[in-house]
Amino acid sequence: MVEAAAFYILAALILGFGALVITAKSTVHSVLFLVADFLCVAALYVTLQAQFLAVIQVMVYAGGIVVLYLFVVMLVNLKRPPEAHSDPRRRGRLGFVMAVAVLAELVAIFAVGWAKPATAAGALSPNNVEQIGRALYTDYLIPFELASILLLVAMIGAIILAKREL
Amino acid sequence: MVETAIVPLIMIVIVLVAVLVTVMYIVLLERKVQAWVQVRLGPMRVGPHGTLQPLADVLKLFVKEDITPARADKWVFTAAPIIVLVPALIAFAVIPFGRDLTLFGITIPGRIADVNVGLLYIISVASIGIYGIILGGWASNSKYPLLASLRSSAQLISYEIAVTMTLVTVIMLAGTLSMVGIVDAQLSKGWWFGFMQPVAFFIYFIGGLAETNRAPFDLPEAEQELVAGFHTEYSGMRFAFYFLAEYANMIVVSSVATTLFLGGWLAPFPNVAWLSFLGFVPGWAWFMLKTFGFLYVFLWVRATLPRYRYDQLMRLGWKWLIPLAILNVVVTGLLKVLV
Amino acid sequence: MITTTHYMVLSAALFTLGVIGVLTRRNIIIVFMSIELMLNAANINLIAFSQQMQNAIGQVFAVFVIVVAAAEAAVGLGIILAFYRNKETVNIDEMSLLRW
Numbered sequence: 001m002v003e004a005a006a007f008y009i010l011a012a013l014i015l016g017f018g019a020l021v022i023t024a025k026s027t028v029h030s031v032l033f034l035v036a037d038f039l040c041v042a043a044l045y046v047t048l049q050a051q052f053l054a055v056i057q058v059m060v061y062a063g064g065i066v067v068l069y070l071f072v073v074m075l076v077n078l079k080r081p082p083e084a085h086s087d088p089r090r091r092g093r094l095g096f097v098m099a100v101a102v103l104a105e106l107v108a109i110f111a112v113g114w115a116k117p118a119t120a121a122g123a124l125s126p127n128n129v130e131q132i133g134r135a136l137y138t139d140y141l142i143p144f145e146l147a148s149i150l151l152l153v154a155m156i157g158a159i160i161l162a163k164r165e166l
Numbered sequence: 167m168v169e170t171a172i173v174p175l176i177m178i179v180i181v182l183v184a185v186l187v188t189v190m191y192i193v194l195l196e197r198k199v200q201a202w203v204q205v206r207l208g209p210m211r212v213g214p215h216g217t218l219q220p221l222a223d224v225l226k227l228f229v230k231e232d233i234t235p236a237r238a239d240k241w242v243f244t245a246a247p248i249i250v251l252v253p254a255l256i257a258f259a260v261i262p263f264g265r266d267l268t269l270f271g272i273t274i275p276g277r278i279a280d281v282n283v284g285l286l287y288i289i290s291v292a293s294i295g296i297y298g299i300i301l302g303g304w305a306s307n308s309k310y311p312l313l314a315s316l317r318s319s320a321q322l323i324s325y326e327i328a329v330t331m332t333l334v335t336v337i338m339l340a341g342t343l344s345m346v347g348i349v350d351a352q353l354s355k356g357w358w359f360g361f362m363q364p365v366a367f368f369i370y371f372i373g374g375l376a377e378t379n380r381a382p383f384d385l386p387e388a389e390q391e392l393v394a395g396f397h398t399e400y401s402g403m404r405f406a407f408y409f410l411a412e413y414a415n416m417i418v419v420s421s422v423a424t425t426l427f428l429g430g431w432l433a434p435f436p437n438v439a440w441l442s443f444l445g446f447v448p449g450w451a452w453f454m455l456k457t458f459g460f461l462y463v464f465l466w467v468r469a470t471l472p473r474y475r476y477d478q479l480m481r482l483g484w485k486w487l488i489p490l491a492i493l494n495v496v497v498t499g500l501l502k503v504l505v
Numbered sequence: 506m507i508t509t510t511h512y513m514v515l516s517a518a519l520f521t522l523g524v525i526g527v528l529t530r531r532n533i534i535i536v537f538m539s540i541e542l543m544l545n546a547a548n549i550n551l552i553a554f555s556q557q558m559q560n561a562i563g564q565v566f567a568v569f570v571i572v573v574a575a576a577e578a579a580v581g582l583g584i585i586l587a588f589y590r591n592k593e594t595v596n597i598d599e600m601s602l603l604r605w
Contacts, residue, residue, distance in 0.1 A: 007507045011515045018519055018542055022526035027534055028242065028304065034538050035297065041545055048512075048556045053564050055286040057548075060571055063293025065541070065578045067323065070300055072582045073534055074316070076589050094528050102521040109513050129283060129343055131561040132568065140565055147572045154576035161583030164590075 006047050013040040027073050031066060038062040052129045177278050181258050189413040190220035196465050203469040227409075230402040235307055238399070243305040247400065247407035250298025253291040254414035260284035261421045262346050264431045264449030276431065276449060277346060284345040285337065288422060289330055292377070295415070296322050302408070303396035315396035317476060318386035322377060324483040329373035331491035332366040335498045336426045339363065349430035356437040360427035365494045367427045369487055371463075374419040376483065378412060381468040385476050420460040421453075428456045512553030520546035533595050537581055544574045 017037035024030040038061050045054035136144050194209065194216065201208030209216035234243060264276040281287055296319050303315020336359055337343060340351035352358055360367045376383040387395030397408045424430060431449030435441045474482070519542060526539025548567045555563025589595060592602075 004507055007511060011511075014515065015518055015522065018522040021542065022522060022530060022535065022539055026239075027532060028239070028301075030535055030538060032242070032245075032297075032301075034541065035294075037542070038545065039294075041549065044549065045552055048552050050552050050555065050564050050567075051281065051283050052286070053548075053552060053567055055283050055290045056568065056571060059286065059290035059293055060575060061541075061545075063290060063296070064323075065575055067293075067296060067300070067319070068578060068582055069534065069538065070297070071316070071319075072586060074300075074304060074312075075586065076534070076595055095525060098521055098525050098528070102517060105517050106514060109510060109517065128561060128564065132564055135561055135565045136568070143569060147569055150576050151572060154579045158579040158583040161580065162586045 003047065007044075010040050010044045010047070013037075014044065028070070031070050031073055034069070035062050035066050038066065050128065052132055173272065173274055174278055177274070178259075181263075181278060182255065185255065185258060185414060185417060186410070188417060189410055190224065192413050192416070192461060192465075193223065193409075194219050195462075196468070199462070199465045200469045203466075224406070227402060227406040230405075232402040232404065233399070235399050238307045239305045242301050244404075246298045246302035246305055247404045247411070248298070249301065250295055250411040251407045251414070253295040254411045254418060257288050257291050257418045258421070260287055260345050261418075261425060262349055262430055263453050280344060280346045283343045285333055285343050285348070285426075288345075288418070289326075289333065292415075292418075293323075293326060295411070298408075298411070299396055302400070306396075306399035308399055311396045311398045314386045314398075318379060318396055321379070321383065321386065321476075321479060321483070324480060325373045325376035325383075325487070328369055328483060328487035328491045329377060331488065331495055332363075332370045332373070333426065334495050335363050335366045338495070338498055338502060345425055345430075348426060349432065352429050353432055353436055356435075358427065358429040358432070358434075360429075363427070363494070363498070365490065367423075369491050369494070370423060370427065372487065374423065375464065375467065376479070378415045378419055378464075380416065380464055382471040382474050383479055384468075385473060385479065416461060416464060417457070420457045420464070423460050424453060424456040428460070509553050509557045512549060516546045516550040516553070519543075519549065531596050531598055533585055533597050533600070536597065537578065537585075541574060541578070544570055 014037055017033045017040065020033040021030050021037060024033060038057060042054040042057040042062070045051075045057060197219075198208040198216070209219040212218045212222045234240065259278045260281050262277040262280075266276050267274045299315050299322070300319045301315075303311040303313075303318075306312070336348065339355075339359055339362060340348040342348065342351065348359075355362075375381075379387055387397070397405055400408060429436070429452075431453045433441070433444035433447065433452055435444075523539045523541075523543035523546060526542065527536050530536055530539070548570055551563045551567045551570070555561065555567075585595065588600065592599070594600070
């Protein structure tokens with residue numbers, strides 16, 4: 001009962017803030033709605049027994065990546081008004097096409113979903129930090145190392161791209 | 167029912183009231199300590215030796231006129247102080263204040279919640295507080311606050327990395343991310359982690375000074391530099407929120423330092439038998455003593471050291487503290503494996 | 506009773522919002538943020554399945570998705586800044602130097 005209420009409220013907030021992200025006129029407001037969206041997604045992860053992912057989502061995504069977006073938005077503060085929409089009808093047509101696509105996808109999900117009964121929600125061990133850590137360092141060691149190299153390359157690349165003079 | 171809902175609620179109220187009262191009196195203590203260091207007396211008029219000064223301050227901030235700059239973004243301008251204050255207060259949800267008590271058959275735990283990722287929760291909540299600073303400066307639609315807020319937030323995210331690395335070493339020693347588990351690990355090892363990890367403690371202290379925008383790292387809000395920094399255009403209750411948030415952040419940093427490095431609510435030498443008479447002092451009293459000691463060092467440093475220039479500040483964070491913190495992690499890992 | 510299907514529907518809806526954002530907005534920063542929405546939708550799916558299968562692998566993969574998103578955001582924003590310094594615009598209709 002409490003679970004269902006939590007899920008529906010969080011889902012409504014996530015989709016609501018997501019819609020506001022893509023329709024807000026001011027870019028800074030979009031960024032703020034994105035932060036709110038990510039915080040709601042983190043709350044959703046907590047209801048899914050993934051506490052470690054929830055704090056990582058807040059720390060890295062909401063507290064790191066979106067801060068980066070906010071900095072860039074402030075550095076790129078344009079004097080002229082935000083984008084003049086080139087063709088208003090284009091948005092309507094595209095929206096319709098996307099809605100049809102989503103409808104098809106949802107129909108497919110329900111058709112497959114009802115075929116198999118969903119298993120009852122057990123509890124992942126509350127030690128999921130330990131589980132994730134073990135998996136990362138034993139089974140998935142190579143992807144882990146590759147991810148760190150990717151981050152190093154991205155860091156160097158971002159510094160070089162954004163510097164004024166080399 | 168009582169245990170799961172009512173006891174935490176009462177504890178939340180107690181903790182919030184305690185934090186707010188402590189913040190008010192830390193403000194007074196800061197003025198007094200600075201005064202005594204400078205061989206003068208500080209506030210003396212309101213109440214005996216100035217002890218009712220915080221009430222006068224609160225009253226003043228309540229009745230001040232609330233000015234919003236002309237072309238400021240109203241929603242963001244109003245939201246920014248709230249975004250700074252809320253993370254500072256909710257971080258207290260996972261800090262263990264004392265031992266579990268049992269009154270009338272109900273166990274009152276020594277903390278509001280025991281989250282199994284408690285330490286990461288505090289770090290993540292601190293990174294949300296940065297938004298309030300960036301948005302406060304931007305929403306004021308004015309040069310000096312914008313510059314100050316960008317400088318201040320760049321400083322905060324730089325020192326966040328060094329602080330997180332030091333917390334990693336504590337996690338390695340304790341084997342758990344839960345704050346309650348960390349205090350229990352200090353109890354079982356018999357040593358406070360501050361003695362086992364002096365370098366980490368030192369880096370955490372410096373990082374804590376920088377994270378809360380305190381001297382000597384307070385360039386973004388120093389009066390001689392950028393008017394008043396990112397809260398230039400704020401007045402009345404909104405300014406009070408920023409003020410509250412800064413001191414609440416200080417108390418959070420001190421509480422986390424106490425829990426991680428100074429043994430939380432443990433007495434000194436908790437495992438030594440002939441010192442067990444120290445156990446008669448309740449856990450929360452030790453906690454408060456250690457936290458206030460740490461806070462006093464914050465105030466002492468403000469009165470003593472000159473301010474860092476901004477580029478010196480950034481150089482210190484990136485070129486000295488982060489490599490030192492990472493080296494500390496590596497050495498700790500090696501010692502754990504070899505010893 | 507909240508089943509995994511509910512989470513899949515939520516993820517699909519969030520993904521669609523991201524795609525609409527990418528296709529209809531002209532400001533490149535909003536396009537990037539819509540891409541982040543899509544990545545989050547994928548993450549929700551991964552974690553919902555991780556809870557259904559009671560296996561931590563879904564969460565490990567979600568960590569990798571977050572890492573890749575961080576790397577992509579950093580480099581992408583670096584490119585935007587470099588472009589803005591040269592051409593003073595963030596409207597993707599005007600980023601057409603290579604078009605013939």
